[in-house]
Amino acid sequence: DVVLTQTPSTLSATIGQSVSISCRSSQSLLDSAGNTYLYWYLQRPGQSPQLLIYLVSNLGSGVPNRFSGSGSGTDFTLKISGVEAEDLGVYYCMQATHAPYTFGAGTKLELK
Amino acid sequence: EVQLVESGGGLVQPGRSLKLSCAASGFTFSNYYMAWVRQAPKKGLEWVATISTSGSRTYYPDSVKGRFTISRDNAKSSLYLQMNSLKSEDTATYYCASGGGFDYWGQGVMVTVSS
Numbered sequence: 001d002v003v004l005t006q007t008p009s010t011l012s013a014t015i016g017q018s019v020s021i022s023c024r025s026s027q028s029l030l031d032s033a034g035n036t037y038l039y040w041y042l043q044r045p046g047q048s049p050q051l052l053i054y055l056v057s058n059l060g061s062g063v064p065n066r067f068s069g070s071g072s073g074t075d076f077t078l079k080i081s082g083v084e085a086e087d088l089g090v091y092y093c094m095q096a097t098h099a100p101y102t103f104g105a106g107t108k109l110e111l112k
Numbered sequence: 113e114v115q116l117v118e119s120g121g122g123l124v125q126p127g128r129s130l131k132l133s134c135a136a137s138g139f140t141f142s143n144y145y146m147a148w149v150r151q152a153p154k155k156g157l158e159w160v161a162t163i164s165t166s167g168s169r170t171y172y173p174d175s176v177k178g179r180f181t182i183s184r185d186n187a188k189s190s191l192y193l194q195m196n197s198l199k200s201e202d203t204a205t206y207y208c209a210s211g212g213g214f215d216y217w218g219q220g221v222m223v224t225v226s227s
Contacts, residue, residue: 037213039213041214048219051214051216054215092156094157099171100171100173100174103156103159104156105156106156
């Protein structure tokens with residue numbers, strides 16, 4: 001199975017600070033058709049996960065543009081340009097290029 | 113507005129069965145792949161099953177293959193998960209999710225497997 005390693009596991013930030021989360025894959029997530037099925041989700045405390053980024057760098061519906069995704073192959077990054085209080089929670093990356101789909105262990109974003 | 117509402121969870125003994133349902137609204141259900149994702153208490157997310165638009169193709173990880181069955185009724189805009197031979201490690205909140213990239217998620221339903 002593909003292992004997704006997220007770093008850091010915990011991230012402390014102040015409001016307005018820009019932060020990045022890394023997601024490294026044990027295999028390339030580029031498929032034979034040239035697609036990369038890498039997603040990012042946020043799970044706020046007590047809530048269901050919500051889609052932030054799909055296919056590496058595309059913003060989900062209604063997601064603020066302070067969120068951005070980048071990367072290719074095995075290395076991917078989620079950046080938040082100016083953390084707001086509503087961004088606190090656990091961030092997960094997920095790959096759907098290889099079966100079974102797998103998630104990273106999560107990165108908890110908390111207030112410093 | 114997209115809504116996914118799960119039901120059918122509860123406490124069940126090991127080895128028994130349970131069937132989860134997910135009622136979808138706010139989008140054309142028959143046009144989307146659907147999936148189940150679970151989260152054990154205080155743990156991360158685990159993909160459980162995916163079904164194609166027509167229901168003709170289904171996909172599972174090894175951890176549930178042969179025990180769980182995903183199905184759908186497009187006329188009722190409903191998704192199901194039949195869970196057989198339940199184990200304690202199946203204890204989790206089960207989420208229904210729409211689309212291949214899990215675009216929208218339900219609020220989740222708790223399944224506890226314990227004697």
